[in-house]
Amino acid sequence: MKFENILEEIDSFGPFQIAIIILLCAPRIVLPCHFLLNNFIAALPPHRCDISTLGDGGLFRNLTQEQRLTVSLPVRGDGGPRSCEMFAEPQFQLLANSSGSADLPTVQCQSGWVYDNSTFTSTLATEWDLVCDRKSLTQTTGTIFFFGVMIGAIAFGFLSDKYGRKNTLLASYLMAIVFGFASAFANSYILFAVLRFLTGFGLTGISINSIVLSIEWVDTSHRSFIGVIGSLSWSAGNMLLAGFAFLVNDWRTLIMTVTAPLGFAVLTWWWIPESARWLLAHGKVEKAHFYLDKCAKFNKRQKVLSKLKLETLANVEVLEKQDQNYTYLHLIKTPKMRQLTLLTGIVWYGVASTYYGISLNISSFGLNIYLTHFIYAAIEVPAKLGIYFFLNIVGRRKCQAGTLLLTGICIAINLFLPQGLWHVRAVVAILGKGLSEASFTTVFLYTTELYPTVVRQNGLGYTSFISRLGVSVAPLVLMLEDVSTVLPQIIICSVAFISGLVALLLPETLNVRLPETIDDIEKPRGNEVSSLSVESPAVNLESKSTTDIEQ
Template identity: 85%
Template sequence: MKFENILEEIDGFGPFQIAIIVLLCAPRIVLPCHFLLNNFIAVVPPHRCDVSALGAGGLFGNLTLEQRLTVSIPAREDGGPKSCEMFAEPRLQLLADGSDGADPPTVRCQSGWVYDNSTFTSTLATEWDLVCDRKSLTQTTSTIFFFGVMIGAVAFGFLCDKYGRKNTLLASYIMAIVFGFASAFANSYVLFAVLRFLTGFGLTGISINSIVLSIEWVDTRHRSFTAVIGSLSWSAGNMLLAGFAFLVNDWRTLIMTVTAPLGLAVLTWWWIPESARWLLAHGKVEKAQFYLDKCAKFNKRQKVSSKLKLESLCNTENQDKSYTYLHLIKTPKMRRLTLLAGIVWYGVASTYYGISFNISGFGLNMYLTHFIYAAIEVPAKLTIYFCINIFGRRKCQSGTLLLTGLCIGINVFVPEGLWHVRAVVAVLGKGLSEASFTTVFLYTTELYPTVVRQNGLGYTNFMSRLGVSVAPLILLLEDVWTLLPQVIICSVAVSSGLVALLLPETLNERLPETIDDVEQPRGNQVSSDLAESPAVFLESKSATDI
């Protein structure tokens, strides 16, 4: 007797399951808005040294602004003023003949900067002068945010398996709302960085809980459909981010705008059920029966007929047992699974965000590029839905990563002058990387057993956020060599794609409930089920279990 048999009785994919997916849409829309928010709030607009002090009086008081800039700031090759330096002394000779025939000494800007606010009224860079020798701090905020996501993955992975999916989901909502809005009112860079860290910490619970709650309530046949359709809310949020950023040009207001939908999520939380799989795995039969009966009523099916059926699913050893991250490496197959899954997640996340953070250099404005990057995810998700059910999870996981690496590699050799070709290849690579991300969420959920599923997702999310945290720093290496970030991201994609081939296939396999389900050969699972409860097994045997 397995949980899938119970789902067959009460409908494993009916209005109840669809309602769960819909209720989790609002919070999942928020995720990309925060995860990729740095693309807009950390933009460094065109800037130059502030030379307003030269107009205080005397000779400079009679000069126009253009003349003051000419004598105070060196010119770039395109004729505009340089961004980060000014002459040590004003060069009045430049007004006479345009050149003083020397290479005059320069110094860093002495009185701050003047920014071009035609596109953005305010960004992190303009708020705290994160330009020139401090420009790396704009990308550092993204790294700090994903460090929070990374630590949150570990914490919520444990808490979800310990205290349940629903309670920790509410905690995630509240944390993300409080720290998300608080970061919009930060009055210093350090405080903002701390609050973004805590926001990322809270958002992680939403990320790992929403997908697991959805999948643990559906039958085997509809797991891939649930994962793919549910993940479309990420794409919707990603496209909305481009629209929000275009309409809201102030970074503080933009943060509040993308955090606001979580208020709706808190209201809908009351209708979200706890995972019956988790309840049964921890011996909470009465609560599990309550939610299963609720599901049956909502799906217009008969209630679960026998409490014995539910009790047969409870492993008495799990009721008082506390599972930790150590259980991910205690046994041979779990240890191998943990190692391989961690490498794949690192590669998937590093590749996806490495592409997503690079929304310039393709001849399009940043809003349009971001929107196209987001829109391509929709056909990518729909395509991967059919592929994972035809070719299996393992081949699709490996194939999407390898093809993503191929696209990145092609752009290494395509000249920048062919921006339209580079843009098409980059968009294709973005779509493939999103297909890879969609697959890995479903794949990992099917690989780990129920008793440590959230611990497993917490660990893999930790590895993925480690990759994401490094991605902005990798992009800074373009100062060393323009193509170096692309070479690194390409190598990571190809390597993780090859590692994915070593994972077991899960297509049409039931979800494992215990660690023993992972350790024992697939062929022995049926005989094990029969030995545990032969009467119940024979009463409810089905083609899925035999």
């Protein structure tokens, strides 16, 4: 007997499954608010050297503010003061003729900086003067955060498969709340960086557990719907982040604002069920029966489940050596698992580095950063709704490869379009952003379907680790603009193309049962590897014959 047979009998997509989706919405909305938070808290506002200490006595004290700036600060090509330099001594002759200021000796800012607070009340840059020769530290906070996410992926992938989805989900909630709020009160850059690392670590458990919990409670035909709905929560949170950042200009308050919804998530955690698949895979038959009974009651199918005996449930084919502890080593112990692990790792790296390479470069539009962020987030909604239909028409593999390759094409087009055609460039960039999000939506669902139940969280933990490696590198790639303005885009474009081609080497999972054991991957049998019609009738739960159990 297959687990899907039981789900079909008790309604594999009823009110119970919809309730799970709703309960996991709040934490999913928080994820993009933290993952893309650096766009706002690490923003670098316009700034100049502080010259207030130069106003003591003499002629300087009698000058207007504009005249003080003229004699104290060299100007850029656009006429504004330079951000990081000042004249070694006040140049009063510039009041009569400012044309000869280019050759005058300058020094680094001596008394700090003055910031333009019209857009942001405070950011990390204004808090700890992360400007000029220290400006890379603002991007470094993003890399540190994603390193935490990367390490958390490995840790929570293992813990989820060992201790269950629900318990590790609660641990993720609590860690993210504690360290998220603590980072808002950090009094030094180093402490803030450490707390952001730990926040990222905690948030990873939410990311990988929420999608798996949702998918493991539905049948084959609804997996793509669940994947897209969960992904739409990300888009909602992404759009809300633009609104939160617009209304809350202080970086400390903004962090607390985007972390607060996790308090509601903790309250709703009590109603979230453990994965019955995981329970059966680990021999916890009675507890699995308890949650299946809850599902049947909620979906008004209790009479059906009452016919299922514990002895029969214990023989459901999700079990493989119940006393065995699965680790990340099982991802590479057997030939086909090794191949799957390698290919999914490359695809995830490409998907993540492409998505964040575009998302973190919101200043390239030349528009208001709140509007740019909102547009980038809003385009994800039609992209996800579109990919939902394509996933069930052309399959997961073609969608994965197609979205990555088309994203690379959009980036390549903008490499050759002149800067003057900024309207066209903006349209192409928005289209590329939508396609990159469609590839992210696909890869979560696709990977969940590729890995067997006994190591599914380990598989997602590993791929999440690889993706966060790509995300961590993305800010560093964008910093290569100082070397060449087109170099970052060339790198991101190349990664998108390579990972798109690699995706074509993966097996198709459309209408195929979720693999339960490693043997399902290595030695596929009968209807476990063939496309399975989702309309196939369920097995009679009353039957306890050996033939039924082996099917």
